[in-house]
Amino acid sequence: MEQEVKTCQNCKKDFVIEPDDFVFYEKIKVPAPTFCPDCRTQRRFAWRNEWRLFRKKDIHGKEIFSNYHEDSPVKVLDTAEWYSDSWDPMQYGRDYDFSRPFFEQFKDLFYQVPLMSRSLTNPVRSDYCMNATDPKDCYLTFAASFVENSAYSIWGANSKDIFDCYMFIESELCYDSVNLVKCYKVLYSVDCEDCNDIIFSKNCTGCNNCFGCINLKSKAYHIFNQAYSKEEYIQKLKEFNLSSRKNIEEMRNKAISFWIKFPNKFMHGRHNANVLGDYIKDSKNAQYCWRVINGENVKYCHNFSIGPAKDSYDHSGFGEGSELIYESVIVGIGAYNISFSSQCYSTISNLSYCYYCVQNSSSLFGCVSLRNKQYCILNKQYTKEEYETLVPKIIQHMNDMPYVDKNGCIYKYGEFFPAEMSPIAYNQSFANDFFPFTKEEAEHHGFIWQDAKNKKFNVTKLGSELPDDAKNVDDNILKEVISCVHAGACNHECAGVFKITNQELQFYKKLNIPLPQICQNCRHYARFAWRNPIKLWHRHCMKEGCTNEFETSYAPDRPEIVYCEACYQQEIV
Ligand SMILES: [Zn+2]
Ligand SMILES: [Zn+2]
Ligand SMILES: [Zn+2]
Ligand SMILES: [Zn+2]
Secondary structure, rough: OOOOOEOOOOOOOOOEOOOHHHHHHHHHOOOOOOOOHHHHHHOOOOOOOOOOOOEOOOOOEEEEOOOOOOOOOOOEOOHHHOOOOOOHHHHHOOOOOOOOOOOOOOOHHHOOOOOEEOOHHHHEEOOOOOEEEOOOOOEEEEEEEEEEEOEEEEEEEEEEEEEEEEEOOOOOOEEEEEEEEEOOEEEEEEEEOOOOEEEEEHHHHHHEEEOOOOEEEEEEEEEEEEOOOOHHEEEEHHHOOOOOOHHHHHHHHHHHHHHHHOOOOOOOOOOEEEEEEEEEOOOOOEEEEEEEEEEEEEEEEEOOOOOOEEEEEEEEEEEEOOEEEEEEEEEEEEEHHHHHHEEOOOOEEEEEEEEEOOOOOOOEEEEEOOOOOOOOHHHOOHHHHHHHHHHEEEEEEEHHOOOOOOOOOOEEEOOOOOOOOOOHHHHHHHHHHHOOOOOOHHOOOOOOOOOOOOOOOOOEEEEEHOEEEEHHHHHHHOOOEEEEOOOOOOOOOOOEEEEHHHHHHHHHHHHOOOOOOOOOOOHHHHHHOOOOOOEEEEEEEOOOOOOEEEEOOOOOOOOEEEOEEEEEEEOOO
């Protein structure tokens, strides 16, 4: 097939389908997309709540934790009960109705079958977590796999003692940092790999005992990129007195002003071959990808924190051990040939339009909340022969009688679930984290929006009155309900108040960290600001005399200096 330029149904912008793309679509027998890559990503993300943990009543009326807001019309069961044999999702099964569009019928089923209240696999003393696999002694830790004794952190894997971090792999004892790989005792830092005892540093690899540094490789005892003796370094750090919040904030500003004078590589990533995007590592042929680790032959994919993931398009989230995945969110752990599905994992194959179908499920179409089932359509059991005869007829029917959304977009076979059917309000979905909308914009596009409810709190301590120095904190703080100093006046879904947990206090004591004055949501947003968007701009290398060009997620109006790979490597000392 030749390259083809199409116009997105949704945003009306042109997008290109390459000959290789057609080969992939042919391989998995799907038509070429009619939405552009960005609109497809946004639509998938609108079905995912990454880190907002809600209390919601289950179908028995008991209050439990959930991915879904209390006002979301979905029915939920506590995860342990959902996985049990005490209920039968097949009782909601129904015949396919050839007089109505498929998506309408799917929606009816979807809002009747109880869903897993939140994704949480093998938790150990980790009640306040979700979207997590094997968390142990974790608190408010989300989208994490094999993380231990950690809190207030998102997107991590194989790590322990991580507090207030975002994107971390194989790391330990780290605090208030973004994008760490194989780091130990790294504080207030961004984009570091293989580092120990690092504070306020950025883009460092293989370093130890560095403070306020940037673009260093295999260095020790440096402060603001200047070498010191070990004794001088220790003395200097003592003088900085980093157990004081005031000093921390002063140093943070100093470090940020220092970093901005140095160039950044046009993308974050190492050990790759033929990749395009950002935050890509150990990958081969990964195009238009964002945070893909251990991916091969993947395009428009996002957030694979472990991998391996291969031969997939438009797959967002998880990825672990997945192959031939298309237009899906959170699919992994031995997943093969899955399309247009969400939250499906654990040795599954040949699923289309499924939601929460797990554990050895295969050959399912339009099913919800099934475990270990084969040959089902809309949660109704068929024989293999019946299934194989009926599915092509449904696909034909989806094309003959498509669903049309509020804005006139047409959903035939080959489109992911319409965003307007999502059980998650746009502002609570992953989509708003990357494609922010105002309430008006979201509603114009047919999304639901959930206004924050005013809650009343009995504040016992003002955030502004917390001791400045970690030395002056005692265990009495554990009893306090502390007001966030942002007091909801920010754009961070401010929780208004927060508490200090014992686990957290022990961590602060161990590292001499002063208490935070803002709530965990405000802290999340402060870190989100350090990650680049899922968007690429065509730019020139900013090194004088260099004519190289590249695609980068650093927007042209940003203050950072951005270099091509070759020029950047010359800067690394
Ligand atoms: Zn579009
Ligand atoms: Zn707050
Ligand atoms: Zn805030
Ligand atoms: Zn250059």
